[in-house]
Amino acid sequence: MLKSNLFPKIILGIGLCFLYLPILIIIFYSFNAANFTSIWGGFSTRWYYELFQDTYLWQAAWTSLKIAFTSATLATFLGTLASLALTRFSPFKGQRLFSSLTIAPLVMPEIIIGLSLLLLFVSLNICIGWPSKRGFWTICIGHTTLSMAYVVAIVRVRLSHFDKTIEEAALDLGAKPLRVLTFITLPIISPALFAGWLLAFMLSFDDVVISSFTSGAGSTTLPMVIFSRIRTGISPEINAFATLFIATITLIILLLAWVKLRKQPV
């Protein structure tokens, strides 16, 4: 009896270790005084201090945030429009093709997307003179291409499960189609829109492959910086950065949970 009670707990423990031990190790070593990531040299906040001096890293982080915000917003906007076309319009010619095209980036290797975007931007520059140099907007377009597919996947399912009589009721009460969309449909599916936006944000924020192909001088994103530094040996500074990052996300999640808990009893 005892054995059979213990076994699931051990499995659970192994599973949790597998998931969270690496994160704990990063946090642990971020307080390491030594110059190397893997050797413990005593407690210190030295790397945090150095991190705050590292303007290059912070600049990259700021660029990444801006790109993630812009591309997530673009992807949510375009993805919602595409989902509406797929679920609300009467069947149109090429609907199946359009449906497959919107989710194609999900199954396409990122490296292919990145490469083809690079070729596109280069030939566009030759033909119409834009983009003369790659940077913020080319990365945004690249990320939007990928993350829009995820937004469509989420929003489309929500829309097809949507009780259409609610929209009909609004039309029946005298609201024109655009007002129905703004005041009825979008507010009701807003959790799906938010989930799609968040996913698009995270996809963009930690993307390396597409960013590498579509970025130019002066527009390096955070994951690109981290990636290039790792090649020259992992700096404990990155550990400190990761710890701060984890702390921020944990804080946001706790805040959201707290807001949700407060809303419930009303």
Add this chain to the structure above:
Amino acid sequence: MDRQKKPTKPKRPKITLEPWQNSKIEPYIVLKNLSKNYDGVPAVQDCTLDIYEGEFYSLLGASGCGKSTLLRLLAGFEKPSSGKLFIGGQDMTHVPSYNRPVNMMFQSYALFPHMSVEQNIAFGLKQEGLPREEIKNRVYEVLDLVQMSRFSKRHPNRLSGGQQQRVALARSLVKRPKLILLDEPMAALDQKLREETQFELVNIQEKVGITFIMVTHDQEEAMTMSSRLAIMEEGWIQQIGTPHEIYEFPNSAYVADFIGSINLFEGVITGVTKEMVNIKCPMLSHTLSVPTNTTVPIGGSVTVAVRPEKLEIGIDKPTYKHNWEEGIIEDIGYYGDMSIYHVKLPSGQTVMASLLNLDRISIQQLTWNQSVYVSWQPENSIILTT
């Protein structure tokens, strides 16, 4: 309390009884040869209807008969394949639903889940751009009418089914439309609540004087609530009439069988006199005699229909020539207020006769396998030619 002091009551319109009998009154809603096909499959076929102001009109039929499609055509959610639709003399055939003076109460209620009861009802008025004060007054006016003022701040998911139904009704009333469409309004309520709501709905309809068109598959509901009803089958309108006309004078075996229960006898006309038609049925040992109201000649085949409550059942042998049979009680259905006896005739056909249980302890106890006589008056039988 303030709100109740100055009720801005809508004027109670003059109700003309049976306006369809009065040729001076114009019908309010006119459907002319309205048809709707879905990819070539007909859902509503060549539908022509006149509905008058202030009527409580029911569309009744089995599921898939096209009654809901007809309602959606009236609301403007579907475009007719052919035919025309007029409301208040105006051609509404191609007017989109948001410009029609019509509001619908949905079977699922279709309340907006992200809005409170008050916001749900105010939604339609906001589309008209009315001042905020007036919107509030009118919202509470209809909430008082359906007795839901207490719940104005609640969200729909925190209301019971019956309360949601009231909100849905209030939402369709608040714009004071010319016509309200009700799609199976009572389908989601339990039996007891449904009976209460039926009468309440009719009372509200009489109070506001708006024309109601209701879709239902429940024949009892349609009979008790409607001024007139249309029976539909496979997209066609089979019969239009008052509940009484439909019940006592069905024009086809389908209608006779759909509304209530009925005994049908197929036979051939053997003789016609000035008053009576004689019919010989192969399943019956005696001839049938029915008042002359048919143009079918001698030798023509007809169906004679008799309602179970019109049958008399007894143990004394009738003395007259026509319209009676001998049989054995095969089954008894006890309903409390009445009993239905299934009597098996020698030919093998079973007829149903119902009897009110007027006394608590019946003097003449009829029981299983008893030999009985069923008989009926000639004027209580109906000749059906289709």
